[in-house]
Amino acid sequence: MISNIAFLIVAVLGIGLFVWQIRKIVRNINMGRDKEISGNVSERIKLLLLVAFGQQKMFKRPLPAVLHLFVYVGFIVINVEVIEILIDGIFGTHRVLGVLGPVYSVLMAINEVLALLVIIACVIFLARRTLTKVPRLTRGSEMRAWPKLDANVILITEIVLMFALFAFNIADQKLAQLSGHDLPGVFPVSGPLMNVFGSDVNTLQVIAGVGWWAHILGILAFMNYLPSSKHFHIITSFPNVYYTKLEPKGQFSNVESITHEIKAMLDPAYVVPPAPEGADPQKFGAKDVEDLTWKQLLDSYTCTECGRCTSVCPANITGKLLSPRKIVMDTRDRMEEKGESPLIFNPAHYNEESERVKVTEERTLLRGYVTPEELWACTTCNACVESCPVNINQLSTIIDLRRYLVLEESAAPTSLNTMFNNIENNGAPWAFSPSDRFNWADDLFVVSKN
Amino acid sequence: MSEKKQIQVPVMADLASRGETPEVLFWVGCAGAFDDRYKNVTRAFVRILEHVGTKYAVLGMEETCTGDPAKRAGNEFLFQMQAMTNIATLDGYGIKTIVTACPHCFNTIKNEYPALGGNYEVIHHSTFLQNLINEGKVKIAGGGEFKGKRITFHDSCYLGRANNIYEAPREVLAALDADLVEMKRSRANGLCCGAGGAQMWKEPEPGNKDINVERAEEAIGTGATIIASACPFCMTMMADGVKSQNKEDSVQVFDIAELIAQAEGINA
Ligand code: SF4
Ligand code: SF4
Secondary structure: OHHHHHHHHHHHHHHHHHHHHHHHHHHHHOOOEOOOOOOOHHHHHHHHHHHHHOOHHHHHOHHHHHHHHHHHHHHHHHHHHHHHHHHHHHHOOOOHHHHHOHHHHHHHHHHHHHHHHHHHHHHHHHHHHHOOOOHHHHOOOOOOHHHHHHHHHHHHHHHHHHHHHHHHHHHHHHHHHHHOOOOOOOOOOOHHHOOOOOOOHHHHHHHHHHHHHHHHHHHHHHHHHHHHOHHHHHHHHHHHHHOOOOOOOOOOOOOHHHHHHHHHHHOOOOOOOOOOOOOOOOOOOOOOHHHOEHHHHHHHHHOOOOOHHHHHOHHHHOOOOOOHHHHHHHHHHHHHHHOOOOOOOOOHHHHOOOOOOOOOOOOOHHHHHEOHHHHHOOOOOOHHHHHOOOOOOHHHHHHHHHHHHHHHOOOOOHHHHHHHHHHHHHOOOOOOOHHHOOHHHOOEEEEEEO | OEEEEEEOOOEHHHHHHOOOOOOEEEEOOHHHHHOHHHHHHHHHHHHHHHHHOOOEEEOHHHOOOOOHHHHHOOOHHHHHHHHHHHHHHHHHOOOOEEEEOOHHHHHHHHHHOHHHOOOOEEEEHHHHHHHHHHOOOOOOHHHHHHOOOEEEEOOOOOOOOOOOOOHHHHHHHHOOOOEEEOOOOOHHHOOOOOOOOOHHHOOOOOOOOOHHHHHHHHHHHOOOOEEEEOOHHHHHHHHHHHHHOOOOOOOEEEEHHHHHHHHOOOEO
8 A cells, every 4th residue: 555655665765764853962962071870760650750750840830731641641641642543553553442442432532632632732832821921931132033933823823733633523424324334442522523524525534635734744744843842841741850950959060189188288198099091181160061061951952942941940030131041041952953963944043143241252051042140140049940831950060160160260359359359368268367266255144044 | 033144155275274164165256256236146046045045165366257148159269268167167076066047157067067077066046045945945935025025036047948947947937926927938938138149248130129128028018017138238238128128127037036035034
């Protein structure tokens, strides 16, 4: 059968292209520094179930959470139908999973209800973005043409895919009825609409064919669009959540090379362990993407651009330049500029410079994308980290970039340099004499009861 | 009978020379030692320690900055220098348990010193006070003078999100029998006072508003007459924020230790 062969070719090409793109992304992530993240398997699995599968953090905002849940569950359940489509497509069968009998009926019924909910959710999402313009989704220097277009492309694609599914189901049922055989499955949504396409067999066959092909082609296209899109999070959020930093949020990473240096300073007998063979001399902190860890790079491939982090950031709320989402998106942009672009859709809008953030010519993450002004506005309050539904750690990147500014460039703001000097000279960040440190205890009384 | 008694705050070096060890080392912190307003909190906490008879000591002039602001500002080198110096002092005295009123000192010693070889049990004073109340060592009979007063608690980022301590300070406040009100942004969703991450020592970047003003407005908006804090930076920032709204006559900022010492009637 020609159509089976055509289907097979299309499917193999689509999947092959996807694998090719994924390999580029893996190479990009591997640009980052090595960092061992292991252990605590049970805790990590618990997080994976709660945060990634269970969408726990989405429920901080109930309305989008429920809508997102429809799309997410719909996506998973409808995949069952995709399996069927694949098998039918390759072997020329028709509704092969129908052999499951009542199970199939339930599956199809759930499928249709979910497909309808997906349409409703996507329409509301579109309205929120384009009509009511929810600020966190539309505002901010990082929300340029491409991220906005991207979101809409995905939402419209999903709606189209669901309609294709319904068209296929409607025509298929009508055809079955006309030919007098039984179609397996129960179709609560398309069933009542069975007659909308009339009863011309040829037309119905075309509609069923188009609906079926549109669905499978749409899915393959969608899959290959993912790597260019924030929707890549449907893949990366799982590993990203699994590798969440489990230490308390206030615990910042320790720079071990500095520990060795200081120990050697304090104790001349201290032997600094040799660096691993062939390792490049490491800079302190991060200037560019290869100075970040693979986890920080994975973070940026996981960002859904939802803006939850930026909308709770005290610096952003009060009008400062800092937007944690921008830092994450900048990291991704820079990584793809420096490494390989997996994009098939290489949107030129991506590099459009934003109005307020003036970057320099130097094409590194620091200064080329993220300016020191943004970095210095961070209060390290962890609100962004807490809010992120996919457990991205925006703060760790901010600190690594700050470390580069201070340790490699001595480019801290003057007042911070004064603070550093005070600590060095007086053991306190303020210019007080260490000999006054205990003055608070002078003439101290307590009312002693009985 | 109640009478005033002078306190000679025990210094670790003296204790060590007598071969004694305290139950806890009270880490005062730089704000606790030098900030005029915050010295009251240090004294209030010492009064509580004396009142309940905890065997404590301070490092006195041997204490130096934990290095928190240096680390947050990216100066890892300076941070580690400070940390190693402090660890040498603490280990030299065989310190096991540390209590501190500063969430920044708490976080740094508890979470960041272990990687440099300093391992201690570190307790924030909110947890410490909560335990005293639970054990019945601090009673505040009848709720004291704050009974029925409207109080709102401002979460410190380094206590809350950074270390998941949300309930201890609230339970301490509950002992006051006051009318506790929450701000809309509280606990894990609390809004920073604006001073963390070394912001305390620099001018804010250009924007529309200062963060502490935003937060103070929110706190004042609850109708509270007392803003309770558990962090020296939060205290400064909230007090300044209240002042910027010309509300310093009707809204006051207190640390939870001050409220407890006051309610317990041990302030001299
Ligand atoms: S940690 Fe920094 S970037 Fe994140 S919310 Fe707080 S101030 Fe904003
Ligand atoms: S970093 Fe997290 S919270 Fe921020 S925009 Fe990306 S996904 Fe949303």
